[in-house]
Amino acid sequence: MTMRSESDAALTRTQRARRRDIIDAAIAVLSQAGFAAASVDRIAREAATSKGTVLYHFGSKEGVLEEVVRSLYEEGGAYMTERILAASGARERLRVYLDSNLRFIASRPEHITAVHRILENQPTDAEDDTVGPLRQLLVAGQDAGELGPFDAEVVALMIRAIMDGASFYFSTHPDLDLDRHIAEVIRIFDRATAVA
Amino acid sequence: MTMRSESDAALTRTQRARRRDIIDAAIAVLSQAGFAAASVDRIAREAATSKGTVLYHFGSKEGVLEEVVRSLYEEGGAYMTERILAASGARERLRVYLDSNLRFIASRPEHITAVHRILENQPTDAEDDTVGPLRQLLVAGQDAGELGPFDAEVVALMIRAIMDGASFYFSTHPDLDLDRHIAEVIRIFDRATAVA
Amino acid sequence: MTMRSESDAALTRTQRARRRDIIDAAIAVLSQAGFAAASVDRIAREAATSKGTVLYHFGSKEGVLEEVVRSLYEEGGAYMTERILAASGARERLRVYLDSNLRFIASRPEHITAVHRILENQPTDAEDDTVGPLRQLLVAGQDAGELGPFDAEVVALMIRAIMDGASFYFSTHPDLDLDRHIAEVIRIFDRATAVA
Amino acid sequence: MTMRSESDAALTRTQRARRRDIIDAAIAVLSQAGFAAASVDRIAREAATSKGTVLYHFGSKEGVLEEVVRSLYEEGGAYMTERILAASGARERLRVYLDSNLRFIASRPEHITAVHRILENQPTDAEDDTVGPLRQLLVAGQDAGELGPFDAEVVALMIRAIMDGASFYFSTHPDLDLDRHIAEVIRIFDRATAVA
DNA sequence: GATGAATGAGTCTTCATTCAT
DNA sequence: TATGAATGAAGACTCATTCAT
Known part of the structure; x- marks a missing residue:
């Protein structure tokens, strides 16, 4: 074991870069090739390194996949949370939720597809958490009289489903008019949640 | 060949029944366990038979999975097509599309989840075909003046995404009030596609 | 078990024909396809029957292969032995040996190839017996002063090797001039075994 | 990299040595056991290693067998080609061909038997190439007036057949008098190809 | 007599992981 | 830090054989 202090920034930076390469790979x-093809060896070759090195950095294949998932959530949270919190009013917050979510998805379709494939192939499925905050947002809007009397659970589910479906559609339609697409989704949920 | 009564089923399974058992397994x-866990051996044990028997009946693992997919499409087509064709008018046809689709999904959530997992783990993804008919239905309604000036492609995609998401939700929420859920989805798309 | 007397020629004939079909297959x-491809199932399909039937008639795969070998030896013996015994003098007998052997090989190249493939893939190799009679023929000729002072063992081995090689060559060159080929082989061994 | 002495061989096998072990196995x-018995597992055990290691080094079973064939051709070419080219005159060249060929076969009968078994169990058989050069040698000798008016194709085939048969005979008769055997073969073909 | 169904043993191959260097 | 080598577990598939009908 080599000694390595926290301040040894050069090495740490190298290490981080190598980890980033592997995650990107x-x-x-x-x-591009699917979950079944994503062996440690294939990932290592894509990262121009060796199987041993991948496992040296992440301990196990599961470690790699967890980092792929974690980093997306981290980036997604950083991207969306402040935008949503900055919005005032439930209606505006819903608009920002849809807008920032779809823009984030469009900005890294490969990463999102990758995470989908990982989660679909894992026994643990506790994705319900992603619906919770959204439902709360809607219910708060209804309580405040800003949003109409729709079923918040159903609408939240619909929105989540559309977000999940969007990544697949975006990655297969690179020439999409994103602004128009987003505007249309917002318009429809504006209508769906209107008070009148 | 001796005649066999229906009640003799335990001893004299016909080939069709055995195939059905294996597909159900x-x-x-x-x-329940995901794509990665769905080995031929595991499926065979679930069907209370042997690996060799599964491959005897289906030739290969791929043959089993293809039959899982095929049988769902067959059943789904039989279930929905006549209902939708029977509807008059684009608005009514859209309602029937949503209703029959969601009822079919709710009637066999496991089968639908299974097919999702198979398609997600296959290289070839040409699911766009499922959006085409729906978009045509919407455009026809717009041309006839029955439906408003929304973006048919985006709405069709939203609907497909919601259908895809529904099977997961239905299978994890068995106590769901299906009628209410369906009514809500229909209400929202009624609004979204309203002329005014 | 059905009763079947020896005189029940109709059934026996059927049975023999069926066995013959399977051996031919x-x-x-x-x-044509090699030893590895010669599964019971493949043979059965080639014979337009079922795996169960093949095993019913021959007991095991080994039984089928043994019959393929046995029938060739039987036919070969019947074809060659009388011709060779009818020849007078060692030199003439050697000529007839070469001639009848090569003609027999040319008459059923597939059967001979099949037997080669079987013997090559069996642990038991006691092919030396095929050289013995030939060596005796040569030695007798030398003792009688008809044949020269060559090494009988080596010449016998050469002849056997040429016979073995011939079947492969014959089956890959259907347009061969057999008479000329045989004449040449005989001429060479006439010279090789000449007294002077 | 530490310097390693030759005597350190037990601990630090180089990849080439390991590959050689596996090929020898x-x-x-x-x-010894035939083609059917030559499973990857059996080969691995014979090489005192594991199935995984064999496939790690050669990629597939086919890769192992190809190397068995390739290495024999390489060694045979190196052994014979220079000797034959060094000979002057067709008659002498034929003698050297027979001599070097038989000596090479006698020097590694197991390797030659192994290659025979591999080629016999492969669909593609284009062994005719081995006859071509030999026939050319004979025809050149006839054109030069050194060799008599025999059928070059037939004689070439006979020689090839004898070479092929020799490996089997040599491996089953380890106490053979090789020099005498070779001398006899050469004598016979000297006679067979004599001008007079 | 004949055959469809079933099965267990054996084969090749992939792959995550460990380890020595 | 990095990696080549090695390995065992697990998977899909083939196939000879058994058996009930």
Whole structure:
């Protein structure tokens, strides 16, 4: 074991870069070749390194996949949370939720596809958490009289389903008019949640 | 050949019944344990038979999975097509589309989850075909003046995404009030596609 | 078990024909597709029957292969032995040996290829017996002063090797001038065994 | 990288040595137990290693067998080609061909048997190439007036057949007098190809 | 007599992981 | 830090054989 202090920034930076390379490679293989093809060896070759090195950095294949998932959530949270919190009013917050979510999805379709494939192939499915905050947002809007009397659970589910479906559609339609697409989704949920 | 009564089923399974058992087992394993866990051996044990028997009847693992997919499409087509064709007018046809689709999904959530997992783990993804007919239905309604000036492609995609998401939700919420859920979805798309 | 007397010629004839069909199918598969491809199932399909039927008639796969070998030896013996015994003098007998052997090989190249493939893939190799009679023929000729002072063992081996090689050559060169080929082989061994 | 002495061989096998071990094991199993018995597992055990290691080094079973064939051709070419080219005159060249060929066969009968078994069990058989050069040698000798008016194709085939048969005979008769055997073969073909 | 169905043993191959260097 | 080598577990598939009908 080599000694390595926290302040040894040069090495740490190298290490981080190498980890980033491997995660990027994993994302590329997962999104382009599918879950079954994403072996440690294939990811290593995509990252121009060796199987041993991948496992040296992440301990196990599961470690790599967890980092692929974690980093997406981290980036997604950073991207969306402040935008949504900055919005005032439930209606505006819903608009920003849809807008920032779809823009984030469009900005990294491969990463999102990769995470989908990982989650679909894992026994643990506790995705319900992603619906909770959204439902709360809607219910708060209804309580405040800003949003109409729709079923918040159903609408939240619809929105989640549309977000999940969007990544697949975006990655297969690179020439999409994103602004128009987003505007249309917002318009429809504006109508769906209107008070009148 | 001796005549066999229906009640003799335990001893004299016909080939069709054995195939059905295996397909049911494959659906159960795929939906409950995921694609990666769905080995031929696991499916065989779930069907209370042997690996060799599964491959004897279907030739290969791929043959089993293809039959899982095929049988769902067959059943789904039979279930929905006549209902939708029977409807008059684009608005009514859209309602029937949503209703029959969601009822079919709710009637066999495991089968649908299984097919999702198979398609997600296959290289070839040409699911766009499922959006085409729906878009045509919407455009026809717009041309006839029955439906408003929304973006038919976007709405069709939203509907497809919601259908795809529904099977997961239905299978994880068995106590769901299906009628209410369906009514809400229909209400929202009624609004979204309203002329005014 | 059905009763079947020896005089029940109709059934016996059927049975013999069926066995013959299966042996012919085995020969065809072995010679055309190789030993590895010669599964019971493949042989059965080639014979337009079922795996169960093949095993019913021959007990095991080994039984089929043994019959392929046995029938060739039987036919070969019947074809060659009387011709060779009818020849007078060692030199003439050697000529007839070469001639009848090569003609027999040319008459059923597939059967001979099939037997080669079987023997090559069996642990038991006691092919030396085929050289013995030939060596005796040569030695007798030398003792009688008809043949020269060559090494009988080596010449016998050469002849056997040429016979073995001939079947492969004959089956890959159907347009061969057999008479000329045989004449040449005889001429060479006439010279090789000449007294002077 | 530490310097390693030759005597350190037990601990630090180089990849080439390990590959050689596996090829030797494959040759041993093929020649002693036959093609059907030559499973990857059996070869691995013969090489005192594991199935995984064999496939790690050669990629597939086919890769192992190809190397068994390739290495024999390489060694045979190196052994014979220079000797034959060094000979002057067709008659002398034929003698050297027979001599070097038989000596090479006698020097590694197991390897040759192994290659025979591999080629016999492969669909593609284009062994005719081995006859071509030999026939050319004979025809050149006839054109030069050194060799008599025999059928070059037939004689070439006879020689090839004898070479092929020799490996089997040599491996089953380890106490053979090789020099005498070779001398006899050469004598016979000297006579067979004599001008007079 | 004949055959469809079933099965267990054996084969090749992939792959995540461990380890020595 | 990095990696080549090695390995065992698991998977899909083939196939000879058994058995009930």
